Amino acid sequence: MYDKTIPFEAKIRWIKRETRDTATYALKISDREIQRAYSFSPGQFNMLAVPGIGESAISISSCPADRDLMHTIRVAGDVTTAIDRLNVGDVVGVRGPFGSGWPIEETVGRDLMIIAGGLGIAPLRSIIRQILKSHPGGSRAPVLLYGTKTPKDVIFRDEFPRYRDVFEVHLTVDRADPEVYWRGEMGVVTALLDRVTFNPLNTVVFMCGPEIMVHRAVPELVARGVPGEKIFISLERNMDCGSGICGHCMFGPRFVCKDGPVFRFTDVEQFLKIMEI
Amino acid sequence: MESLKEKKIKKIKKIKKDDLKILFDKLRESYTVIGPKLSQGVVVLSEAGFEDLPAGFRDYQARGTYRLTDEKAVDVFSFSNGPDSFKRFLHPPLNEIFSFRKSKKGIAIEPAAKEGRPIAFVGIRACDTWALKLYDRIFLEGPARDPSYSALRKDSLVIAVNCPHPGDNCFCSSMGTGPEVTPEVTDVADIVLSELEKSFIVEASTPAGSDILEGIAGEEATDRDLEEKRSRIESCKKAMKKSVPYGELPELIYRNLEHPRWKDTAKRDLECGNCTQVCPTCFCNSSYDLIRLSGFSQKGAELKGVRIRKWDSCFSRNFARVHGGNFRPSRRARYRQWMAHKLAYTKEQFALPGCVGCGRCITWCPAGIDITEELEALKGVR
Amino acid sequence: MKRPRIGVFKFASCDGCQLTILNMEEELLDIIELYDIAYFREATDKPLRGEFDLSLVEGSISTDRQRKEVVEIRERSRHLITIGACATSGGVQALRNWASLPAYKKTVYPSPETIEALSTSTPISDHVYVDYELWGCPIDTDALAETLVSFLMGKRPAVPVYSLCMDCKVKAIACLLVSRAEPCLGPITKTGCGVLCPSLDRPCYGCFGPMEGANIESLMELFKKNGLSHKECMLLIDKMNTYAYRKARIEQGL
Numbered sequence: 030m031y032d033k034t035i036p037f038e039a040k041i042r043w044i045k046r047e048t049r050d051t052a053t054y055a056l057k058i059s060d061r062e063i064q065r066a067y068s069f070s071p072g073q074f075n076m077l078a079v080p081g082i083g084e085s086a087i088s089i090s091s092c093p094a095d096r097d098l099m100h101t102i103r104v105a106g107d108v109t110t111a112i113d114r115l116n117v118g119d120v121v122g123v124r125g126p127f128g129s130g131w132p133i134e135e136t137v138g139r140d141l142m143i144i145a146g147g148l149g150i151a152p153l154r155s156i157i158r159q160i161l162k163s164h165p166g167g168s169r170a171p172v173l174l175y176g177t178k179t180p181k182d183v184i185f186r187d188e189f190p191r192y193r194d195v196f197e198v199h200l201t202v203d204r205a206d207p208e209v210y211w212r213g214e215m216g217v218v219t220a221l222l223d224r225v226t227f228n229p230l231n232t233v234v235f236m237c238g239p240e241i242m243v244h245r246a247v248p249e250l251v252a253r254g255v256p257g258e259k260i261f262i263s264l265e266r267n268m269d270c271g272s273g274i275c276g277h278c279m280f281g282p283r284f285v286c287k288d289g290p291v292f293r294f295t296d297v298e299q300f301l302k303i304m305e306i
Numbered sequence: 307m308e309s310l311k312e313k314k315i316k317k318i319k320k321i322k323k324d325d326l327k328i329l330f331d332k333l334r335e336s337y338t339v340i341g342p343k344l345s346q347g348v349v350v351l352s353e354a355g356f357e358d359l360p361a362g363f364r365d366y367q368a369r370g371t372y373r374l375t376d377e378k379a380v381d382v383f384s385f386s387n388g389p390d391s392f393k394r395f396l397h398p399p400l401n402e403i404f405s406f407r408k409s410k411k412g413i414a415i416e417p418a419a420k421e422g423r424p425i426a427f428v429g430i431r432a433c434d435t436w437a438l439k440l441y442d443r444i445f446l447e448g449p450a451r452d453p454s455y456s457a458l459r460k461d462s463l464v465i466a467v468n469c470p471h472p473g474d475n476c477f478c479s480s481m482g483t484g485p486e487v488t489p490e491v492t493d494v495a496d497i498v499l500s501e502l503e504k505s506f507i508v509e510a511s512t513p514a515g516s517d518i519l520e521g522i523a524g525e526e527a528t529d530r531d532l533e534e535k536r537s538r539i540e541s542c543k544k545a546m547k548k549s550v551p552y553g554e555l556p557e558l559i560y561r562n563l564e565h566p567r568w569k570d571t572a573k574r575d576l577e578c579g580n581c582t583q584v585c586p587t588c589f590c591n592s593s594y595d596l597i598r599l600s601g602f603s604q605k606g607a608e609l610k611g612v613r614i615r616k617w618d619s620c621f622s623r624n625f626a627r628v629h630g631g632n633f634r635p636s637r638r639a640r641y642r643q644w645m646a647h648k649l650a651y652t653k654e655q656f657a658l659p660g661c662v663g664c665g666r667c668i669t670w671c672p673a674g675i676d677i678t679e680e681l682e683a684l685k686g687v688r
Numbered sequence: 689m690k691r692p693r694i695g696v697f698k699f700a701s702c703d704g705c706q707l708t709i710l711n712m713e714e715e716l717l718d719i720i721e722l723y724d725i726a727y728f729r730e731a732t733d734k735p736l737r738g739e740f741d742l743s744l745v746e747g748s749i750s751t752d753r754q755r756k757e758v759v760e761i762r763e764r765s766r767h768l769i770t771i772g773a774c775a776t777s778g779g780v781q782a783l784r785n786w787a788s789l790p791a792y793k794k795t796v797y798p799s800p801e802t803i804e805a806l807s808t809s810t811p812i813s814d815h816v817y818v819d820y821e822l823w824g825c826p827i828d829t830d831a832l833a834e835t836l837v838s839f840l841m842g843k844r845p846a847v848p849v850y851s852l853c854m855d856c857k858v859k860a861i862a863c864l865l866v867s868r869a870e871p872c873l874g875p876i877t878k879t880g881c882g883v884l885c886p887s888l889d890r891p892c893y894g895c896f897g898p899m900e901g902a903n904i905e906s907l908m909e910l911f912k913k914n915g916l917s918h919k920e921c922m923l924l925i926d927k928m929n930t931y932a933y934r935k936a937r938i939e940q941g942l
Contacts (some may be wrong), residue, residue, distance in 0.1 A: 032450070032453060034404075036415060037415075059412065081407045081408070081601075081609050081843075082405075082595065082841060082843045084593070085593055090681065104630075107842075107843040110842065110843075110845065111841075111842065114842070116347060120408075120412050120413050120414070122406075122413055127449070151334075267626060267627065268592065269592060270591075271449045272448045272449045272450035272452075273449065273655070274448055274591075275447055275590060275591050275592065275593070275618075276589065276625075276647075277592070277625065279647065281651065283653035286449065287449050299396035299560070303563050303638070305633065305634045305638075306563070345862070345867065346862040347862060348867050356717070370865070370866055370910070371869070372866050372867045389857075389862065390860065392820060399857070399859075501843060538722070572904065574903075574906050574909075576874035576876065577901065577903060578851040578854070579853055580866075580875070580885060581855045583853070583854060583858075584857065596834075596846070597837050598718075598837070599718035599837060600715065600718050600832060602718070602840065616858070617854070618850075618854075619850065619854060622849070622850040622854070623849055623900050624848070624849055624850070637901065672865040673907075674910075
């Protein structure tokens with residue numbers, strides 16, 4: 030095994046611009062041995078480092094079977110700005126993978142509903158791609174609900190036709206954009222629940238998005254009868270070390286970096302209610 | 307065979323008080339000895355010998371107050387905890403983790419070597435052995451074993467002491483973390499000292515501790531000595547002035563996360579972070595890359611620098627800050643985070659107490675905020 | 689890579705922060721290699737020409753002429769960083785903000801009528817947009833080096849915003865407030881000086897200004913308990929960062 034406290038080098042193989050501020054970076058781990066030893070499960074994250082600038086926790090947006098290790102990054106702070114300036118062939122530092130993944134075992138015999146908001150689709154794309162590769166067909170199609178601010182902010186837009194082969198997909202935006210023709214819905218992502226017929230008692234929800242979306246969507250799902258124990262949410266916090274020794278990402282008693290980022294809703298429910306926890 | 311080994315480890319001896327010097331000298335042969343020492347008018351921990359022990363000194367502590375006087379007391383360990391703890395040495399406040407060099411060839415990273423002799427801590431109280439046990443769990447048993455801590459902790463030795471006099475702000479007895487070094491923590495305390503009126507009882511609890519005791523001449527401890535040891539521990543317990551309702555934790559905190567008291571405390575709270583820095587269980591830190599101007603060469607094509615890990619505090623405004631927001635913008639929330647982490651969260655995270663009752667946060671809080679008083683206040687109706 | 693053009697300017701100040709730059713002996717050559725120092729009031733007498741990638745501004749705005757000049761400097765600068773207590777919080781000369789200017793003039797100067805000054809001394813940020821502020825009287829060379837490096841790297845400088853106490857503990861300095869009841873401003877003051885005074889056994893007197901959210905009132909209460917009068921407490925904060933401390937108090941509704 031390699032040391033997860035020391036970054037290893039990875040080369041950018043290609044960059045795909047997703048929206049005006051978001052791009053997907055495909056990385057190739059330089060060291061052959063680390064390459065072989067490195068494995069992750071959908072929902073986990075890496076700490077990406079630009080030497081001299083710092084590190085940022087970025088969820089993995091590819092699935093384990095993909096050839097490339099992908100991260101979909103929005104320009105926000107110093108590190109992501111620095112990554113945005115990099116080109117194909119440049120290198121970054123990587124530590125990871127860290128955290129819990131999506132509990133795929135929970136979906137066995139149940140209907141999966143994926144709810145994503147904005148960049149929150151990045152860690153979910155990992156599981157979406159895994160399902161695309163392995164879905165047996167025949168059983169009920171998993172549902173994917175995705176909301177963004179405007180049609181221009183839809184990430185992985187090119188992949189949605191493929192998603193529709195397996196998933197029942199519904200998209201929504203907060204507001205229209207005069208430059209883009211929009212066939213999806215308008216309004217919050219929770220409103221999409223009315224578009225889907227689902228058996229709440231047999232549904233498992235994987236959710237990732239802005240905190241406000243989580244706060245709205247979870248009570249809505251619970252009100253419709255989805256058991257709280259079957260709702261899984263990926264939380265965002267300022268991860269720094271990745272292994273529970275720096276204390277930055279604490280959410281109540283949970284370390285988002287090692288206990289999460291994916292949590293069973295009922296495990297964090299009491300803390301989600303508390304402001305500034 | 308097993309029982310023989312057991313017997314070998316369970317070595318109990320009685321030594322003369324001055325023979326503690328022999329122990330120090332013996333330790334110095336292979337360790338860097340860290341012990342209590344007088345400096346700047348307080349008891350600090352630093353490299354120390356037997357003669358450095360502030361024997362006979364007594365400290366007077368109150369909320370936000372610490373005074374040390376030479377009372378020529380008979381006991382060697384007549385003083386109680388100062389601001390320092392082992393954490394300064396095992397989790398250094400400014401710690402280089404690795405150095406890096408970025409060039410056209412890529413990124414080269416060199417982990418910082420932690421060299422030097424192993425550390426022997428002398429005079430660690432029961433409370434701090436619990437904190438050390440917690441540190442081991444945090445840094446060694448997490449998803450990634452921390453190389454820096456692991457290197458500094460490796461081969462280190464702990465000479466703990468059964469606390470003879472509590473500090474004025476101590477409450478370990480009610481936390482179950484002292485004043486006696488109990489079997490729950492003898493795995494981190496290699497040797498336990500018990501001060502008697504005229505001698506020390508020394509007990510080795512690990513093979514490493516037993517090796518050290520090998521060469522020290524001593525007598526067999528009599529039943530009377532053991533009785534004296536017990537009665538001293540009892541009187542120390544009785545002398546403790548503060549307590550917390552341990553049995554009600556962590557629920558008392560969980561029930562009261564929205565208690566109005568947090569807001570009242572925030573008015574006095576200086577958010578200077580002193581409590582977190584002196585707390586032996588507070589471990590929070592931040593990492594950053596440091597590049598000096600000389601680290602640039604060929605006009606930025608090549609870079610070299612170091613990754614530093616520095617003590618941080620949940621009281622720092624940047625602690626929970628992310629781009630575009632702060633998870634804990636109010637002082638009230640930051641104080642609550644600290645106290646809840648001590649008294650509720652840690653237990654859930656590491657199955658060990660997050661507060662060891664050492665009272666340092668009470669003494670070294672300039673505003674004199676008293677964690678035991680705050681906890682009492684939470685019991686009041688909202 | 690073209691070296692960024694740097695300009696060092698000064699207004700009402702003692703030149704101490706500019707001298708701090710000149711005192712960075714070990715790093716001065718690196719600075720010259722990495723930056724084109726196009727203007728340096730303390731070190732050259734070249735006239736002001738052209739645009740600057742980065743301007744370092746020392747001193748407070750104390751006269752009408754300075755008020756106009758700072759606008760011109762801002763117009764010529766891609767980035768503007770204030771250096772030191774004067775530029776960042778008005779300096780010790782801001783004491784006149786809470787007093788009468790004629791009375792001050794009369795006390796200090798033999799012929800006060802020749803002194804042209806505004807009735808207030810104010811930080812640069814009261815006049816133009818400031819990209820980043822370096823506190824301190826004088827500034828700390830490490831913080832300046834970090835800022836210059838960060839500028840080249842395109843990141844925010846890693847200068848901590850917490851209290852001085854945090855660094856006192858890093859350096860294992862016993863708390864002067866707790867162990868000796870000294871009136872130390874450490875708990876409300878930004879760190880950054882390298883714990884200069886406490887490591888020389890003296891309480892902090894606030895060169896680096898109030899930290900964000902400084903609980904000034906709570907500390908004052910403490911000083912009063914230790915026997916200081918309100919006036920004595922105010923004297924502690926009425927130094928080179930008087931404007932910043934008083935502003936922080938006003939923001940706290942005091």
